[in-house]
Amino acid sequence: MSLPTALCTITRRSLIGGAAASSALVMLHPFAARAAANQAHLRIMETTDIHVHVLPYDYYADKPNDTLGLARTATIIDSIRAEAGNSMLIDNGDFLQGNPLGDYIAYERGMKEGDKHPVIKAMNVLGYDVGTLGNHEFNYGLDFMFKVLAGSNFPYVCANLTKGMLASDPKRDELFFKPYVIVEKQIRDGSGATNPVKVGFIGFVPPQIMTWDSKNLEGKAQTRDIVDAAKAWVPAMKEEGADIVIALSHSGIDSSGFSDRMENASLYLAGVEGIDAVFTGHQHLVFPGPKDFDGIVGADAKKGKLMGKPAVMAGFWGSHMGLIDLLLERDGTSWKIVDSTSEARPIYHRDENRKVVADVKDKPEVIAATAQEHEATLAYVRRPVGKTSAPLYSYFALVADDPSVQIVSNAQSWYIKDMLKEGPYKDYPVLSAAAPFKAGGRGGADYFTDVPAGDIAIKNVSDLYLYPNTVQAVLITGEQVKNWLEMSAGMFNQITPGTKDAALLNDSFPSYNYDVIDGVTYQIDLSQPVRFDKDGKLLNPNAHRIVDLQFEGKPIDPVRKFVVVTNNYRAGGGGKFPEIAGDKVIFVAPDTNRDVIVRYIVSQGTINPSADGNWSFKPLPGTSAIFETGPKARHFAGEIKGAKIEDAGEGENGFAKFRLVL
Structure with a gap:
């Protein structure tokens, strides 16, 4: 049982100023008063x-x-x-x-x-x-x-x-x-x-x-x-x-x-x-x-x-x-x-x-x-490592291909291709899986990456990649690539075609499990139910949210092998993605993903983080969905390629609402 509202209010007011607050304003808990x-x-x-x-x-x-x-x-x-x-x-x-x-x-x-x-x-x-x-x-x-x-x-x-x-x-x-x-x-x-x-x-x-x-x-x-x-x-x-x-x-x-x-x-x-x-x-x-x-x-x-x-x-x-x-x-x-x-x-x-x-x-x-x-720490995070020719932000990372995820994928691909260029996996095609970490949710309406064009400092790289994960790569089939994406698509609610302003995002699905895989192109069909449950178990065998999955402009070969670069969390089974576990790992890096991003930016001098638009939602005529993001997203809504996004007013707890026209 929580304290009565009036008691909580009085107590909090007495706290302003900390320990110096007058003890006369502090009220005893009922247990202390009646013991x-x-x-x-x-x-x-x-x-x-x-x-x-x-x-x-x-x-x-x-x-x-x-x-x-x-x-x-x-x-x-x-x-x-x-x-x-x-x-x-x-x-x-x-x-x-x-x-x-x-x-x-x-x-x-x-x-x-x-x-x-x-x-x-x-x-x-x-x-x-x-x-x-x-x-x-x-x-x-x-x-x-x-x-x-x-x-x-x-x-x-x-x-x-x-x-x-x-x-x-x-x-x-x-x-x-x-x-x-x-x-x-x-x-x-x-x-x-x-x-x-x-x-x-x-x-x-x-x-x-x-x-x-x-x-x-x-x-x-x-x-x-x-x-x-x-x-x-x-x-x-x-x-x-x-x-x-x-x-x-x-x-x-x-x-x-x-x-x-x-x-x-x-x-x-x-x-x-x-x-x-x-x-x-x-x-x-x-x-x-x-x-x-x-x-x-x-x-x-x-x-x-x-x-x-x-x-x-x-x-x-x-x-x-x-x-x-x-x-x-x-x-x-x-x-x-x-x-x-x-x-x-x-x-x-x-x-x-x-x-x-x-x-x-x-x-x-x-x-x-x-x-x-x-x-x-302030001196450490303000240290420049390079420049970006365009802003890096994650306000729309869950609804459209996104520059903050794109730059992580670019850096991972750059790194793994160099690491594998002389070994037994040098001839396998390389894909890169990355997820948005700062995408609002429980972190609040300010919990987004927002880096303006210009200098990139270490604080910005940490902002792009929150965790000290290390780079790993797995060797999997085209079919397993598709199932990886099917699992990621649990980020979205199922939407009946023709519905107006349905809730788009599954609030119980963590954004760090919403992997975008670069190197392939695909669409997500929101009219379909999820294929896998939260534990990666097959829930709806006939459901296929991932459609038109292509590699190099052709339908992906389900038996062809691909190297997918990711992090140690995902490669080790984190998130319970189907068939993605330690037995698929072919490369374990000594480097963190953040260090790789820093090296990539240093090597490029100036990066171009523009998203390549390799994924989108399958059109559902007459259908729209609502999602929430940070209010600063309004500065970038007109720049999103491959998605029609409209301002839909104010959300709760400081968020802004937007409409995705499908």
């Missing part, structure tokens, strides 16, 4: 998916941003603690990679023994009790991660990351971290008396890191299923005396049914006997909340419960502080939970004109702790 002599209020606060967004600054746009930043989330911690009788603070992972500050430390400055990473500096200021790992902690390699974690003033736990699995019993695994910690915390009850409570924290990472970061983990680590690991270790926590058990699950909420090694297992983790509350993350969504998880069996999106147990997911990049409030009651010498509430409290809101309004200011101690690295 009896044998009861105590315990508030546990969560940050998750910070992705190195320590400061409220967008390094890609090179300007402040009021929707993000641990320095902002940090400001509300003091007041949130003041609302509670007793409190603890945890981090739920994905703090080490995700913006140029992280890349600067990893690739430019490096980490020597004794160095402190800026995100760890910030966390140490805030007094965390415990943290767990997310999948992005492994992007820069194990050695780098351990050097970073060595600077932390608080422990990390992870129960399903192992050095090796020698038996079926997870408790016999040799783990990299303690699976759990039990923190004995002195808490004050309703009478003012102080007594200890033993709070156990157990952590979990998605098993898929073995695919996503195989280059860093293969032969060095293994992962267990999240639920299996929990079933093994939670009884041990109880035996060791934990009064309550809190799961730190860097894993989202998926109601499709339990499966072994599932990525988003938090719903089923909550069902493990002995777990009392679950902190979730990974999906960059908000729980409890008005829309992200409505209708999921076992999830109460209003009260913030999974399988009847309190749970929270606190957005991403510091956008929210997750709160689980527990009313504990003493039962002899131990404690039990008798009531709970959950809340994801934002750091900003939008006014009546949809403008972002910050609800909090920066915490000065966090700013001071990371100022030096911030300034060094």
Whole structure:
């Protein structure tokens, strides 16, 4: 249950100005106000998916941003603690990679023994009790991660990351971290008396890191299923005396049914006997909340419960502080939970004109702790590497061939042709697969690539390609190329011909899975249902959204072999594209896709990013569809080739609506 609206409003107002806010304006949580002599209020606060967004600054746009930043989330911690009788603070992972500050430390400055990473500096200021790992902690390699974690003033736990699995019993695994910690915390009850409570924290990472970061983990680590690991270790926590058990699950909420090694297992983790509350993350969504998880069996999106147990997911990049409030009651010498509430409290809101309004200011101690690295990162991202003769933007990347995706494909093709020119694959035709990363969606109405013509700096290349993926290439058939594109076409809803202003985009389909394949030409028939489901399983055998697929002006030969250059995520099976997995990989590069883009721009001096128009939608006369994009798209709508796009007014949350005439 969230706090009443009036209470939230008063509390947020008291937060303006941070820790200096008057304590007279801070209202106690109902549990703290009503706790009896044998009861105590315990508030546990969560940050998750910070992705190195320590400061409220967008390094890609090179300007402040009021929707993000641990320095902002940090400001509300003091007041949130003041609302509670007793409190603890945890981090739920994905703090080490995700913006140029992280890349600067990893690739430019490096980490020597004794160095402190800026995100760890910030966390140490805030007094965390415990943290767990997310999948992005492994992007820069194990050695780098351990050097970073060595600077932390608080422990990390992870129960399903192992050095090796020698038996079926997870408790016999040799783990990299303690699976759990039990923190004995002195808490004050309703009478003012102080007594200890033993709070156990157990952590979990998605098993898929073995695919996503195989280059860093293969032969060095293994992962267990999240639920299996929990079933093994939670009884041990109880035996060791934990009064309550809190799961730190860097894993989202998926109601499709339990499966072994599932990525988003938090719903089923909550069902493990002995777990009392679950902190979730990974999906960059908000729980409890008005829309992200409505209708999921076992999830109460209003009260913030999974399988009847309190749970929270606190957005991403510091956008929210997750709160689980527990009313504990003493039962002899131990404690039990008798009531709970959950809340994801934002750091900003939008006014009546949809403008972002910050609800909090920066915490000065966090700013001071990371100022030096911030300034060094600004110098790093502003470094020019070449020029572009035309703007690079991603406002229409999901509805038309796009310059921001085109330049990635051009660079990948340039690179792989050079790499394979002397080897056994030199005579195979080369195709290039690339997807738009910044395409609005959960990132908001400003979450788009927008690089003007002229100088291109490193910040612009990072903007084009957000992740430190490495280049890989697969050898597949023409039929598999078609199925790759069929899977990508899940980005779109099915539209009945003749329909006016149908919803075009499938909001549950991530833009990073919308691959455009260059080197072939094709159309997408939106009147057809999807051929594959989200797991790459054949759903509609007679459905063919990809039509008129051609190579060199002729229908593609379904048995001919093609080299397709992509990234390690996709080549390793990321996104569950049919028949695309590690067994198809023929080339593993030592270089990141971003480094390849930089080299390509340097080699060209001035690039021409104009899209070549190799794909479009099949015409459906009398049919139109609506999609949302950033309002700045209005500057470029008239430049889109091969698509008729009309302004359709204002959308929600700062987006603009456009009409695609099919």
